[in-house]
Amino acid sequence: MKKMIQAAALAVSLFAATSTMADTTLQNISKSGELRVCFDAGYMPFEMKAKNGEFIGFDIDLGQMLAKAIDVKFTPVNTSWDGIIPALLTNKCDVIMGGMTITAKRNMQVNFTQPYVVIGQSILLNSKLAGTVTSYRDLNDAKYTIATKLGTTGIVAAERFLPNAKKNKFETTADAALEVSNGKADAFVYDLPFNAIYAAQNKGQVVHLDQPFTFEPLGFAVRQGDADFLNFLNNYLNQIKGDGTYDRIYNKWFKSASWLSKVQ
CATH class of the missing domain: 3.40.190.10 (Periplasmic binding protein-like II)
Structure with missing residues (x-):
């Protein structure tokens, strides 16, 4: 028993020394x-x-x-x-x-x-609504049309947070964003990084409300x-x-x- 205790103590000592030495x-x-x-x-x-x-x-x-x-x-x-x-x-x-x-x-x-x-879902807004719409909450109204992309969390977020707005669903991100640029939709709900880049490319046509309203x-x-x-x-x-x-x-x-x- 004494030898077993001594062996165990030695093992613990070696482990501690190795741990201490490890950078x-x-x-x-x-x-x-x-x-x-x-x-x-x-x-x-x-x-x-x-x-x-x-x-x-x-x-x-x-x-x-x-x-x-x-x-x-x-x-x-x-x-x-x-x-x-x-x-x-x-x-x-x-x-x-x-x-x-x-x-x-x-x-x-x-x-x-x-x-x-x-990041999370943010709002790409048609520039005509700049100053009028300052938050995703402002879009929760039947007078607004929201573009979304099929099969994305953007649709889920739009349905959850903007139930009163009209939804138009598109096959591609490009088509949905273009709908906002052309003024055929008021806003696009999608991932923040894409919206930020698109807004930078299309200044004057769209405004990015870059505070995400879902948490990622x-x-x-x-x-x-x-x-x-x-x-x-x-x-x-x-x-x-x-x-x-x-x-x-x-x-x-x-x-x-x-x-x-x-x-x-």
């Missing part, structure tokens, strides 16, 4: 001199591959700014979406910064920062048990949101269409 993600980033960021290029305007082969987008800018702030190299790790969490868990990258929605199922595998952007928070993902790195990222987000850096980057990608020429 944290922050220490590994500092030692390697690089911040490896996983994403799946193709989700506009979060991460895209430009004509010149470079990766650009909202998440890319945030990652580059973070790497610069701690004086390390930004290393992009473009990863297929279905393998992005396994890539993080097997240490192929340090963090996922890829427009990932925070869900309970994903949270069973990774830890998330505070939401760095909230996006967060950076890190390996579970990495409290120091999680604390670091949350503090970084608080800092850039407070000093205006975040707003500048957000406006660049969500309120301007100047970047589209780099990918089209």
Whole structure:
């Protein structure tokens, strides 16, 4: 029995020593001199591959700014979406910064920062109603016609929040948005990123009410048990949101269409 107790104590001691010796993600980033960021290029305007082969987008800018702030190299790790969490868990990258929605199922595998952007359904409004309609609630009236796309959560949101408005359903996103631009519909209910880009491309014809009225928070993902790195990222987000850096980057990608020429 005494030998068993001694063996158990030795095992605990070795485990503790190994755990203490293991470097944290922050220490590994500092030692390697690089911040490896996983994403799946193709989700506009979060991460895209430009004509010149470079990766650009909202998440890319945030990652580059973070790497610069701690004086390390930004290393992009473009990863297929279905393998992005396994890539993080097997240490192929340090963090996922890829427009990932925070869900309970994903949270069973990774830890998330505070939401760095909230998407959801927003309103693309015909410009003639600018100032008259200032919220999705104002559209809940039989005098308004809402364009929606078949098979999307936009239809669900429109039925739930705007039951009194008339609904016109379309096969494609482009047709639904064009209906608003042409004045044949008063508003289009759809995902915020698309509406933001479309509004930037069609200034004067449509207005984007960019406060989402359904909740879909996006967060950076890190390996579970990495409290120091999680604390670091949350503090970084608080800092850039407070000093205006975040707003500048957000406006660049969500309120301007100047970047589209780099990918089209």
